[in-house]
Amino acid sequence: MNKEEKLIKKIYSENVLKEWKRLIKDPFHRLEFDTTLKFLKKYLLKKGTILDAGGGPGRYSIELAKLGYNVILLDYVPENLELAKIKLKKEKVQHKIKNIIEGSITDLSNFKSESFDAVLCLGGPLSHVHPNKKRKKAVKELIRVAKKSAPIFISVMGKFGTISRFHKWIDEIKDTPHFRKFYVKGDDYQWHGGKAYAHFFEVDELKSLFANKVKFLENVGLEGLASPCQKEINKMAKKEPKAWKNWLEMHNKTCTNKEVAEFSLHFLIIGRKK
Template sequence: MNEIEHWYDTEYDEWKRLERHKIEFDITKRYLDEFIKGDNLQIFDIGGGPGRYAMYLAEKGHKVTLLDLSNRNIEIAKRKSYERGIILENYIYGNALKLDKFEQQYDVILLMGPLYHLIKESERRKAVEGALKLLKPNGMIITSFISNYAPIQDNLLHLFPIESVGGLLGYLNNGENKDREGFTTAYFIDSKEARAFMKSFGLKEIIFAGIENILGCKENEINKLEEIEYRKWLEMGYYLSTDENLMGTSQHFLYIGRK
């Protein structure tokens, strides 16, 4: 956890990441719009970084609490929300594995970051179990995963020099990414494994999507298109995001389930 906290506190700007990865941000927001229904919902964004999704949902009128492992992310969230005239219910510096002190029950819980960084299945399980204890009956949980094809897709997007073909392909068999290997400590997961993992909690799956799918390798070009053309490709990507034949073309998976 110290490695991950240090990464986000000193080396990585998570706020700007979703400016570069507009496709991921926009398609994810569309799913939030489609499935988060109701007014003034109580939402807990666990591991929500600097609060981009938290602020988006707060602008919709929901009461959103943000928790993140990085003090820097929490401070950015406070500043950015103030600049936008958005007030979150709370900004909490905390750990997704230490949720026992919280008691409030929420209508929706976002767990769209912690599962990226937990190598051990037991820890990923603990994070989900902790979140579910805070979720109301029939409440909705939204989780994100990094695909085990993501290192390949990232190299394809940027055409980085390939240091080792075997190294990139190795993530398909072992999704563990060690600190300083282009990213901090992380776990890259197969889509079938991710779905089975969430199913094991007795949840009802609402949607499982490969967020970027075929758009990912052309992200740089698509981001530069005129808005009307950009939106056409975004519509294409949204439609294809649930095509199981294309799951390996995404860098991120999104799961939405009901308790």
């Protein structure tokens, strides 16, 4: 385990409840959750076994189990998996969870090739893998364990969407070498208040990791054009229901536009294993 991996493990083990609440805490965060679920439903087969890799405390695993899928949940952080066990039981779907495994997306040797009807790596686990060589290996592993023709869903933190939220991190922009490293390479060593590493992707960079083993299907901006304006979006959603309804309609129509995905705080790439 390298230094970056140790720090990431520490950060997530200290933020388990925060992570559990993250995707449903307000309308802005629900954009990521609801948009991802919409595209999972669009491409998943009616039934089968799904690997939720880097699945954290299991938000997506629970939803998929409720939809009738068999799920294997894998995450780096045991504290996340402990919470997942409690939540799965509470939702009465533990029988659909075939295994809960502490492990890394960079080494899926627990699983045989072509094991899963779909493979998920959602909400940015790949953004925490360092260096680039390991990210390539992780994607190779995610592809290896997918069955032929299975859909593969990977969502990450986007570079341009993050830059568009500049008002949140003026001090980091003032730090010239740090900011340059961020906007040129996508590398951020001050993620989570200076405590950990994250890699912020461009769309083509993530797509290129699929190489020639996966047919590209779609890129999706998960927060889309709402990305820079979290506070204002939450205000509109709470106080202006008509405007929010129209915004959601626009979001659903524009989120697959490449520029919108590029501009999004998180974006999702969907492919099908050849």
